[in-house]
Amino acid sequence: MDVIQMQRTWVEYTKSLYREGFLDSQFAQLQLLQDESNPDFVVEVVSLFFEDSERLLNDLTKVIDQQQGVDFKKVDAHVHQLKGSSSSIGAQRVKNACVAFRSFCDEQNIEGSLRCLHQVKQEYYLVKNKLENLFSLEQKIVAAGGSVPVDELGFL
């Protein structure tokens, strides 16, 4: 594929991510911060986000699966962290799922919490997948000598 086509695919893909609500304007802010002095800013932040989130999700699973009573305070703390991270990078659907999760935690509703946890996990894996695709596309563009056309996104 030639560069221009790849760039166009990239733009379409990114736009679709915004349209479908996977990402919100915060992600766009991150893209703005990426410049010559900081060329891999977005990738770094997102990788950190993946690491953090997976750790948090594992911890959450462990806490909720406890047979002898769920410690909702801990659950809440973890979800809070996850919410913070996801909102910092603009992973909108993950953040929304976290918000719902927190309300079930407040009610100390185990059923609801479990359901939410599945939801959050699902959203997380989805967005992870999407972002990984996006990054691999970006790498291909850069490898082919082009640049990532952030300006063409237009609605920032």
Next chain:
Amino acid sequence: MESCNCIEPQLPPDELLSKYQYISDFFIALAYFSIPLELIYFVKKSAVFPYRWVLVQFGAFIVLCGATHLINLWTFTIHSRTVAIVMTTAKILTAVVSCATALMLVHIIPDLLSVKTRELFLKNKAAELDREMGLIRTQEETGRHVRMLTHEIRSTLDRHTILKTTLVELGRTLSLEECALWMPTRTGLELQLAYTLRQQNPVGYTVPIHLPVINQVFSSNRAVKISPNSPVARLRPLAGKYPGEVVAVRVPLLHLSNFQINDWPELSTKRYALMVLMLPSDSARQWHTYELELVEVVADQVAVALSHAAILEESMRARDLLMEQNVALDLARREAETAIRARNDFLAVMNHEMRTPMHAIIALSSLLQETELTPEQRLMVETILKSSNLLATLINDVLDLSRLEDGSLQLDLGSFNLHSAFREVINLIRPIASVKKLVVTLHLAPDLPEYASGDEKRLMQTLLNVVGNAVKFSKEGSISITAFVAKAESLRDPRAPDFFPVPSDNHFFLRVQVKDTGSGINPQDYPKLFTKFAQSQSLPTKNSGGSGLGLAICKRFVNLMDGHIWLESEGLGKGCTAIFMVKLGVTECCTESKLPAATNASMNHAQTAFPGLKVMVMDDNGVSRMVTKGLLVHLGCNVTTVSSGDECLRLISQDHHVVFIDVCMYDGYEVALRVHEKLTKRHERPLTVALTANSDKATKDHCRRVGVNGVVLKPVSVDKMRSVLSDLLEHRNLV
């Protein structure tokens, strides 16, 4: 009945006599038999006959008598023993029954007689009742007439109709020959003939009111018979020889003022009219009691109806008057509205006209400030700017006088440097004072706080006005300004007994005294000092100009600041001291003057980078930390990140300009407090900004309590971060 039970010898009877006896006996018997039959017949016919038993007896008696006579017929000739026996039996029975009947009749006849008497009595009674009913019917008629009369009278509220109707109806009801009404004249000394029944246009007969007959009638509320010869009764030429009886009755003329609420009016000082009624002459009619009563009733009704009419007239008149007044008021209101509108239009136009040059001055001065200037020039330009800004504010306030009057003006509260406010005022006034060779001294008490919270602009305006007045009214000498914190005892001013300042923990009362050696105040002018537009008439001040608004506005401002302002002077030529006290808040915050003037004009938003700004970011979430760091690095800051409170406190120093603290961390607020504690010197302390994802009031309050310089909502965009930093550095506080 002759006894014919003698057995007659066989004499050749006198044949003729026997024959006649025979025939008579026959007829007697016949009659005797038919009588009971008739009786029975008629009694059967009649429904009422109480004595049936007597009838039976009587019947039996007659039948037996008849039988006897019948049987007698057989005894004329030779008869057998049987016949004799039958005869005897019959006679015996007859005797018995007749005696019984005779005895019975003794009882019966008086009864029958009494029936007769009763019958007579009843007939008399019926006749009497008839008569009485006739009387009642007459009375009833009369009563109906009265009701109708009253109804007629009351159905109209027109005085004349009432009176006329009264006379007409009375005349008709009582069949009067003449009926007249005498009304008192305006003077009250005479009675004038107002209405008559028969005469169409009564010519104005008058009769003096104090005649004995009239007094007699007026003194009683009953109808009084008067002589037909009295002046009031001699209305028409005598129709017949014997004039009919005349009756007169008074008619009270009631006024509204006569009515006391709870009882029928005392007819003490009342005016009466006189109604005279004459029966037809040459009739034998006399005034009956019930007719007199009727007349009295009617007179009362007339009085009531007349008073109603009078009340109505009164209320109509009042209503007309009110309508007139309404119209006049409406007109006045419209005129007032037009005047107000004209004034507002004038103000609006003048507002615009005055503001335009002001804006030009301010704008050009700021532009001038941007150019190359020597320090003295810069100072001058700054002074120009400050003065123009103050003047602009003054224009706003003067032209919005109505806002001040309504009390809809509100103070712009904020923290400011009190000391520098005073100094600025002095600097502003010094040039003018030095021209007049006046010495201006400022003395700030050592316990006067450096910073205070209140409306800096208006305080300075007040101060400037007071000091300005001092300069204006002093030809020579000195002006001394002292400012100190008012202690409780000195807070009470003898001149203002209802000023009760209550100092509290967060507030203090600033007391400023401006003493001059100028022309002083005439004690007579004191009340007008704070009145708008009122200038004192004394010669020295006439030339000094001024709109007379200054002190009035100051007073308003001072009042808004819960304070009090007054002037003291020993008299003309003896100088004057202006004293005012205002309530200011105690504040810890270090903020710079909020005046749009001068020094901050150079800071503009074109600056996108904050090179070398040392910033610390404290956030326990790795991703957020990284993002915030990225933002700040993009804006050119020198960023240190920490992830815990301890680390933050360890690394924080005075070199850092700004610290961003994520207060959603569990010890976020504490860290902010500790940072403030650790670095207490206000001027060199880093600015703290709280980062939070919550925008609710509780978080804001908490942040305020902790004393951070700003609160920012996560997630932060580049633009927001840029504006946050620039605002922070400009104002040292996020507004």
